[in-house]
Amino acid sequence: MHPWLLSLLGGILIGLAAVWLMAMLGRIAGISGIASSLLRGAGDWPWRAAFVAGLVMSPLCLWLVRGDNGLGAPQVAWPWMALAGLLVGFGTRLGSGCTSGHGVCGIARLSSRSIAATAVFMVLGMLTVAVVRHWLGGLPA
Known part of the structure; x- marks a missing residue:
């Protein structure tokens, strides 16, 4: 897959995740706020943990499908x-x-x-x- 297409797909997924989070929970998809509230032990931690897990799993899924991360070595x-x-x-x-x-x-x-x-x-x-x-x-x- 061409790098620009991979970037486009990533952008679409980010946008869809932001829309879904706002539509379903009325929350803004600010990653730093989600992660810091999760680390502080917010009472609504399950959705925050699922969201952060999705962030971590996405590159792993890409690696499983492609055999690399699409970006090459650092x-x-x-x-x-x-x-x-x-x-x-x-x-x-x-x-x-x-x-x-x-x-x-x-x-x-x-x-x-x-x-x-x-x-x-x-x-x-x-x-x-x-x-x-x-x-x-x-x-x-």
């Missing part, structure tokens, strides 16, 4: 990936939500706060790629 060493994950977590707390909560659900609800947050995510993401790839010459593998 081009960056694990410590850099761990640092990136920590920075994303910090940014999620600082921005009061993640790309799924703001970018997928917030924009769909025409939230001006989410539109602004998503614009900031996108601009800073592009700047980060430009700096790392073109000024620093990439990250060490």
Whole structure:
């Protein structure tokens, strides 16, 4: 399957999951909020656990079907990936939500706060790629 088709399919599944969660439970599919509430032991943990399990299982299902994740081997060493994950977590707390909560659900609800947050995510993401790839010459593998 072509990478752009795989990305399109992933986007469709994310959108459908967000619509389903809102339609069935009246909840916004903000992954950081779902995960943090699950870790804090929220009383409505079963649906949160099922949602997070679906996030974890999706790449595993893709691997079972394709024999790989569709992206190839990581081009960056694990410590850099761990640092990136920590920075994303910090940014999620600082921005009061993640790309799924703001970018997928917030924009769909025409939230001006989410539109602004998503614009900031996108601009800073592009700047980060430009700096790392073109000024620093990439990250060490």
